[in-house]
Amino acid sequence: GAGVSQTPSNKVTEKGKYVELRCDPISGHTALYWYRQSLGQGPEFLIYFQGTGAADDSGLPNDRFFAVRPEGSVSTLKIQRTERGDSAVYLCASSQPGQGTGELFFGEGSRLTVL
């Protein structure tokens, strides 16, 4: 499709397990963002990629969280040793800086539940 695609849409895991969340941005968008949204709250910034490199990872909460974008397109958010507090919806967005208002285009999110 033409929009941002995220998989899986839902992930249930046990405390301590490793999870990967995938984001396929809009074709041609060089900027990619990960946000985390807890229930009843606004999205919180995690990390921003420009091309293949992480230009800003200041929002990652700790070293259990890591993200990659090896070819400048698809990105994977990796969470090690998951904790119950990691339960949230993880939103991915992409944009093309300099185009229009520069608004971010979001996917539908991956809902992570850690039991």
Added chain:
Amino acid sequence: AQKITQTQPGMFVQEKEAVTLDCTYDTSDPSYGLFWYKQPSSGEMIFLIYQGSYDQQNATEGRYSLNFQKARKSANLVISASQLGDSAMYFCAMRQFNNAGNMLTFGGGTRLMVKP
């Protein structure tokens, strides 16, 4: 540091009436952009409207308009002629142009419920 405040956790509006969703922001930078997004129950964030800090006129997009009061640092969203499909979460967000990227900082959101 930038901060976005949405003071209305929930709002009701009668179908076909207008409603205003409040947003105030805090920044020391002269150059910034303000966005409103809609998030229906499906979860996807849908871009609605944008206002640049140097724009002279308030932004409008169809039934959406932005009441931008720069001196008060407010950017309220006005939805005219509310429809049942407008029921959703609404988020105000800000981007500072001195950022290396285009990341947005979001407020806590307002849940709008349209009554038939």
